[in-house]
Amino acid sequence: MEKITDKDILFEDNHYIAVNKRGGDIVQVDPSGDKSLEEMVKEYLKIKYSKPNEAFVGVIHRLDRPVSGMILLAKTSKGLDRMNRLFHDRKIEKTYLALVKNKPERISGKLTNWLLRDRKKMITKAYDREVKNGTYAELDYRIVGHLDGYYLLEVKPLTGRTHQIRCQLAYMGCPIVGDNKYGYPRGSSRRTICLHSRSLEFVHPIKEESVTLTAPLPIDGFWEKFDVLLKTSL
Template structure:
């Protein structure tokens, strides 16, 4: 697999935004699979004829089975400034999730304490403070219902590992395909129905308001939900 022009959502001198495919891993891990970071580097090196390779900074990450918007830095200046925006929570993230169970409310704020089980590589949610846990908060709203599935718009207000997957599962709405968090069937495509839809921020160098959106995957399932957006 490689990155092509159709995968690029936005690019300027300092940043490049990619519509990540579910199943792609952002950075190299012990699987040895080619990472998205490597693919984007190769794309930039070819596009700009850089035989010694291109700089690329990883600003944030998406879980392997998650698709959608991910932003990389093309310069060290861009990386440093965007890292600061993320750290200061000045970047708004929007996700779309598909669940099978009807959420208890049409819209709500979920507040939990999350504890990471590093042996099992899962995150557990609690409705009270727990030792070693981290506070997590997200907003969700039901966008609509289609063929017995519910499309949710999710805005995480904190950035915890597996936060959306864990918190939705805790309210008995596991994401479709996410058998790690309670959905009865996994996906053969190494994907779950969680899509990083948009990032909104003030460009730290141009000082312009940015809203970057990633179109839904074309996989025979996701595109049905375009009718609800």
Template sequence: MQITDKDVIYEDNHIIAINKRAGDIVQVDDTGDKSLDMMVKDYLEQKYSKPNAFIGVIHRLDRPVSGLIVFAKTSKGLDRMNKLFHDRDIQKSYLAVVRTQPPHLAGKLENWLLRDRKKMITKAFNREVKGSSYAELNYQVLGELEGYYLLLVQPKTGRTHQIRVQLSTMGCPIVGDNKYGYPRGSLRRSICLHSRGLTFEHPIKGEAMALTADLPVDGFWEKFNTLL
């Protein structure tokens, strides 16, 4: 697998935004599969004939999740983007497809999440427990299509598997996410969760940025463009 021009949403001297494919892993792990950050590094080195291009990982998306992810091309861009994420000065939006109708057309979910590192899952609680972290998101039902519901999800915190476990706890597991309660997994190593957009102030230029990632074209996702 490699990155091509069609995968690039935005690029300047300091950052590059990619529309990640579901199944790509952001950073190397024990699977030995080539990671997205290395694919982006290869892309930049080939594009500019520049060996040892700098790539900094700013944030992550779970392997089965598709959509917008931003990498830094300079150490200055990395430091400042990290600060934006740390200070929650970035507005994130996701699209999720569920099969169960949410209890309300819009709402706020608040939980305390605890990571089980042995089982590699996150557990949600309605109250604070030892070692847990507060998690908050807002959701809105954008519409229904063929028995599936498209949700706009805007997390206020950035916990591991947050959207997946919070929607599941609400009784609406994401389609394909059998780790968090959906009855069937996906043969494509994907779940129906897509990083749709990021809004932030450019870390160097100070300009307002609003980046958007198109839905995957896989025979399923593109149907939901009619609801956007």
């Protein structure tokens, strides 16, 4: 994707803008040289508001390149600072959706591991015990439903570690569909995996109002058929 349009915007006010990121897009510039979501949002705001200079866009949190869904960015430095504080203090409830082929042993549960980043291989390894230089990671999951041989999981990470959901689900024996980096037998030609940032819930740090932002599933010929499971689980 080279640009974003109004249909990609899930929320906007004076301080924040939420985008439904497409799997395969990078959030910030990286060595690939591909256009980043941060750059695309700057262009979108510059055109929308006829700004003579570059628009301010602050990256609050990140999603891995192959992951789709909700991402929130700041439009002001004040908004960036205050939202960074909410993320740091874990006052944001994050919900993801993941598709796996292997059924978890339990319908719902909590995963707690120590994660160690292998920077040479660019992967994260999970351990049951504390390891040197490791970081504690915790998430809750539940099975939403089952369709066509796939299990849809709702995942709520309580910590925010690099590749946390991908790594912990794989360690549980349930690698995410398409995530051959973490043990799924084949990757996707679209450079995506079936992990979707579904929603963010928080108290707006400036307006002091409760906010719930939700990103619809990707329309890619595969993901959207799982909407039926979301509707029946409500």
